[in-house]
Each structure stands twice: as C-alpha cells, then as structure tokens.
Amino acid sequence: MSRFTVDASVLADAAAVAAELGTWKIATGLSDLPTGSEQLGHAGLADALATFRSRWETGASELVEDVRTVGASLAGAAAEYNRLDDAVGSMLTAPPREPSPWRVGPPLGGPAPGGSAPRGGGR
Structure with missing residues (x-):
C-alpha cells in the first residue's frame, strides 16, 4: 500500500514563487556592452558579441x-x-442518502411493506 501524500499548500506556495519570478525582467546588463567593431577593435569580436x-x-x-x-x-x-480532497471529504462526511429507487421489496430479513414480521414459509 502506498503512502503517497500531497501537501497542496506547498504546491500553491511554489506556484506563487514561480509567478513572482515570471514577472521579473532579466537584468542582464548586456545592453551596456560595446558592440561596434570600432569600440571593440575587431569585427569578428563584435559579431561574436552580438x-x-x-x-x-x-x-x-x-x-x-x-x-x-x-x-x-x-x-x-x-x-x-x-x-x-474536498470531493472525497464531502463523500465521507455527507449524510446517508435515501435508499436507491431501484431496490424492490423489503430489506433482506426485514418486515414486508405494511407488515410487521418477515415473510416466511418454505418457498
């Protein structure tokens, strides 16, 4: 039997952190780098840097x-x-349902409808 559990609040916390990170702008500082071959002194280096x-x-x-x-x-x-979790929890704490409309006759061993004693006889 597996003891697999999930703490949904930990997932929600991780999602919040990821959402916050997703709003960040990548501060690269690369826009400050020189890009021209005249600034770098070499066309190949300028192309590689670009x-x-x-x-x-x-x-x-x-x-x-x-x-x-x-x-x-x-x-x-x-x-x-x-x-x-809410769905399973409500099934465990919900009041009993009405008997199924598909059941025909009295419960096994119980009184017949309108009667007070179980039906018997060697049938």
Whole structure:
C-alpha cells in the first residue's frame, strides 16, 4: 500500500514563487556592452558579441516563459488536489442518502411493506 501524500499548500506556495519570478525582467546588463567593431577593435569580436547577446536574450526570455508555465502547472495541480480532497471529504462526511429507487421489496430479513414480521414459509 502506498503512502503517497500531497501537501497542496506547498504546491500553491511554489506556484506563487514561480509567478513572482515570471514577472521579473532579466537584468542582464548586456545592453551596456560595446558592440561596434570600432569600440571593440575587431569585427569578428563584435559579431561574436552580438551573437552572444542575441542568444542570451532569447534564452533568458525562454527561461522566464518556462518559469511561468511551471508556475501555472503547479497552481493547477494544487487546485485539482484541493478539489479532489474536498470531493472525497464531502463523500465521507455527507449524510446517508435515501435508499436507491431501484431496490424492490423489503430489506433482506426485514418486515414486508405494511407488515410487521418477515415473510416466511418454505418457498
């Protein structure tokens, strides 16, 4: 038997942290770097630095988007665990239901409808 448990509040907390991180702007400082070959003294170095900056900014943007996606997934999982826990909890604490309309006749061994003693006889 598995003892798997989930603390939905931990999932919700992690989702909140991820949501906060997803709002951050990536402060790279790369915009301050010189990019021109006249500033760097070499055209190849300027091209390499421009390529690096472009890739860095793309990667940083994708990372922030991934964090947002993970946050949304964690929030959804926490909500679903809470919904399931509430549903199961209400089934355990709900008052008994009315007898099924599909049941025909008295309960086994109980009195017949309108009678006070179980029906007997060697039938």
